[in-house]
Amino acid sequence: xxxxxxxxxxxxxxxxxxxxxxxxxxxxxxxxxxxxxxxxxxxxxxxxxxxxxxxxxxxxxxxxxxxxxxxxxxxxxxxxxxxxxxxxxxxxxxxxxxxxxxxxxxxxxxxxxxxxxxxxxxxxxxxxxxxxxxxxxxxxxxxxxxxxxxxxxxxxxxxxxxxxxxxxxxxxxxxxxxxxxxxxxxxxxxxxxxxxxxxxxxxxxxxxxxxxxxxxxxxxxxxxxxxxxxxxxxxxxxxxxxxxxxxxxxxxxxxxxxxxxxxxxxxxxxxxxxxxxxxxxxxxxxxxxxxxxxxxxxxxxxxxxxxxxxxxxxxxxxxxxxxxxxxxxxxxxxxxx
Amino acid sequence: xxxxxxxxxxxxxxxxxxxxxxxxxxxxxxxxxxxxxxxxxxxxxxxxxxxxxxxxxxxxxxxxxxxxxxxxxxxxxxxxxxxxxxxxxxxxxxxxxxxxxxxxxxxxxxxxxxxxxxxxxxxxxxxxxxxxxxxxxxxxxxxxxxxxxxxxxxxxxxxxxxxxxxxxxxxxxxxxxxxxxxxxxxxxxxxxxxxxxxxxxxxxxxxxxxxxxxxxxxxxxxxxxxxxxxxxxxxxxxxxxxxxxxxxxxxxxxxxxxxxxxxxxxxxxxxxxxxxxxxxxxxxxxxxxxxxxxxxxxxxxxxxxxxxxxxxxxxxxxxxxxxxxxxxxxxxxxxxx
Numbered sequence: 001x002x003x004x005x006x007x008x009x010x011x012x013x014x015x016x017x018x019x020x021x022x023x024x025x026x027x028x029x030x031x032x033x034x035x036x037x038x039x040x041x042x043x044x045x046x047x048x049x050x051x052x053x054x055x056x057x058x059x060x061x062x063x064x065x066x067x068x069x070x071x072x073x074x075x076x077x078x079x080x081x082x083x084x085x086x087x088x089x090x091x092x093x094x095x096x097x098x099x100x101x102x103x104x105x106x107x108x109x110x111x112x113x114x115x116x117x118x119x120x121x122x123x124x125x126x127x128x129x130x131x132x133x134x135x136x137x138x139x140x141x142x143x144x145x146x147x148x149x150x151x152x153x154x155x156x157x158x159x160x161x162x163x164x165x166x167x168x169x170x171x172x173x174x175x176x177x178x179x180x181x182x183x184x185x186x187x188x189x190x191x192x193x194x195x196x197x198x199x200x201x202x203x204x205x206x207x208x209x210x211x212x213x214x215x216x217x218x219x220x221x222x223x224x225x226x227x228x229x230x231x232x233x234x235x236x237x238x239x240x241x242x243x244x245x246x247x248x249x250x251x252x253x254x255x256x257x258x259x260x261x262x263x264x265x266x267x268x269x270x271x272x273x274x275x276x277x278x279x280x281x282x283x284x285x286x287x288x289x290x291x292x293x294x295x296x297x298x299x300x301x302x303x304x305x306x307x308x309x310x311x312x313x314x315x316x317x318x319x320x321x322x323x324x325x326x327x328x329x330x331x332x333x334x335x336x337x
Numbered sequence: 338x339x340x341x342x343x344x345x346x347x348x349x350x351x352x353x354x355x356x357x358x359x360x361x362x363x364x365x366x367x368x369x370x371x372x373x374x375x376x377x378x379x380x381x382x383x384x385x386x387x388x389x390x391x392x393x394x395x396x397x398x399x400x401x402x403x404x405x406x407x408x409x410x411x412x413x414x415x416x417x418x419x420x421x422x423x424x425x426x427x428x429x430x431x432x433x434x435x436x437x438x439x440x441x442x443x444x445x446x447x448x449x450x451x452x453x454x455x456x457x458x459x460x461x462x463x464x465x466x467x468x469x470x471x472x473x474x475x476x477x478x479x480x481x482x483x484x485x486x487x488x489x490x491x492x493x494x495x496x497x498x499x500x501x502x503x504x505x506x507x508x509x510x511x512x513x514x515x516x517x518x519x520x521x522x523x524x525x526x527x528x529x530x531x532x533x534x535x536x537x538x539x540x541x542x543x544x545x546x547x548x549x550x551x552x553x554x555x556x557x558x559x560x561x562x563x564x565x566x567x568x569x570x571x572x573x574x575x576x577x578x579x580x581x582x583x584x585x586x587x588x589x590x591x592x593x594x595x596x597x598x599x600x601x602x603x604x605x606x607x608x609x610x611x612x613x614x615x616x617x618x619x620x621x622x623x624x625x626x627x628x629x630x631x632x633x634x635x636x637x638x639x640x641x642x643x644x645x646x647x648x649x650x651x652x653x654x655x656x657x658x659x660x661x662x663x664x665x666x667x668x669x670x671x672x673x674x
Binding site: 148149150152154168169172173176187188189192193194195196197200201203204205206207214227228229231233235236237238242244246255274275277279280281282283294295296297298299300301302305307309 | 485486487489491513524525526529530531532533534541542543544551565568570572573575579583592612614616617620631632635638639644
């Protein structure tokens with residue numbers, strides 16, 4: 001039984017959402033504690049009607065804890081996860097640090113729930129831009145085997161944290177008032193502009209964010225033959241990442257078949273009526289836990305291609321929701337034993 | 338000799354830019370007149386230091402005119418162009434009405450200047466999203482024959498006219514103030530949002546804007562075998578369209594070769610240093626006449642693929658600049674005779 005929980009990075013934007021989701025989804029637990037780095041320790045938070053003081057994370061914090069859900073910067077995750085594992089606690093980690101390590105399953109519950117069984121104490125949740133894409137790919141891959149993906153992203157500023165959201169709002173005010181604003185999360189003005197770079201240079205002109213979409217996708221599907229060509233772009237949208245996705249499959253899939261597959265799939269909501277002006281948009285998908293798909297159509301440039309538009313709340317399914325779903329999987333699997 | 342000019346739709350956003358470009362580029366002329374529909378007739382404008390009154394366009398307006406540059410809605414173009422042709426005037430038309438008609442060359446001077454010779458009185462300038470893409474495609478197509486293009490656009494609100502720009506500014510103010518705003522050019526909120534639809538449903542789930550990128554590209558290159566899969570998205574950016582473009586060529590092109598080809602090509606400026614955070618962005622490309630290219634890299638999902646990011650001022654190269662360049666071609670070709 002997993003009944004003693006810790007939330008690490010409890011005061012961040014994703015940490016706050018994790019707390020909210022645990023309440024909403026009535027996550028079962030006996031005890032819960034909230035941890036953070038020294039800077040945020042001491043913060044008072046309310047959870048399920050009770051007041052808690054956020055504690056500074058130390059090796060001792062994890063004694064007696066069964067599951068720790070972490071949403072911290074990479075450096076903090078590199079530090080706390082081994083403490084937790086040493087204390088016999090299973091870590092569900094949202095950071096980038098553990099995702100590609102051998103022996104660390106990278107899990108999206110709609111795609112590869114079975115992978116959690118192979119954990120050695122740490123289970124990773126993928127990067128936001130990967131998660132919504134693999135949820136969308138899953139039913140198509142099962143039906144017709146995806147060989148190649150071409151994806152262009154339209155990523156919200158909340159992906160760069162609270163400071164990213166602030167940059168957009170304050171930057172937009174400055175443009176509209178004709179005043180100056182110094183950006184904190186971004187290298188360039190993001191208000192009324194686009195920045196075709198997320199992360200630093202990583203491989204052959206691709207950024208780290210782009211290569212995450214390549215490596216993580218292969219790891220999640222357990223298929224090194226899936227080819228991915230990503231372009232990641234920051235757009236002046238506060239929340240929800242959008243992706244223009246083209247997949248090529250081993251056998252052709254019609255738009256009608258794809259729509260049926262998407263409609264039956266776990267975690268996907270289809271919104272697709274072009275004539276009526278209905279398709280997923282950041283404004284309509286924010287605050288929701290699913291992956292939304294629209295503009296489903298045959299790729300008219302390739303027999304075996306299919307293209308569609310995919311939007312999801314990057315702080316929820318792209319982060320908090322997926323981590324909580326992994327923890328739920330753990331709880332269910334322990335109940336089944 | 339072409340020495341008597343008319344500017345039709347002289348008071349619109351593109352019309353204003355055409356006037357400005359004719360001044361800047363010292364376009365040669367003896368007489369010039371400014372025409373518009375009844376609604377805008379009577380407006381006073383200054384051109385090369387002289388005051389002109391905008392006249393209502395009628396069949397008589399085109400008597401003695403050699404070249405008419407038109408930037409009007411489709412219905413107005415359908416009406417005035419035959420009047421002009423009947424009067425012996427050559428029309429350079431920016432509207433969508435004539436582009437795909439047989440006997441009407443569709444011209445981008447960097448790509449198919451020779452096509453102007455086949456005109457029967459009307460020469461069309463392509464849709465903004467097509468123009469910048471074909472300029473970018475040209476050197477690659479010449480070097481290695483493009484077989485397929487996958488493109489996702491990030492299109493500015495100025496593409497929907499002055500009302501589109503206003504919608505973004507007023508809509509953004511409303512969001513920031515917590516007040517309401519009724520959008521005029523767009524079906525949905527565009528401020529801090531994305532709309533994955535430009536134009537109405539046209540073919541198999543693709544919009545009219547998307548199919549323009551297919552049909553116009555084939556016509557401009559005179560190659561019906563070029564396959565194009567477009568996704569057109571409106572983004573909360575005031576001016577400059579951006580495009581994430583992937584091309585597949587008959588023989589592979591390396592990123593280095595592509596960079597050299599782009600650097601030597603007419604009308605293209607390469608801005609490509611990811612490590613230094615340098616790439617084209619709407620904010621840095623607005624007010625410029627060229628097509629800007631960055632993020633040049635091998636498609637890591639396909640041997641013969643190449644991918645890059647392309648930004649251009651949709652009101653300039655996407656409209657006014659291209660039309661003025663066509664008129665300059667006409668003037669040069671008549672001088673050569």
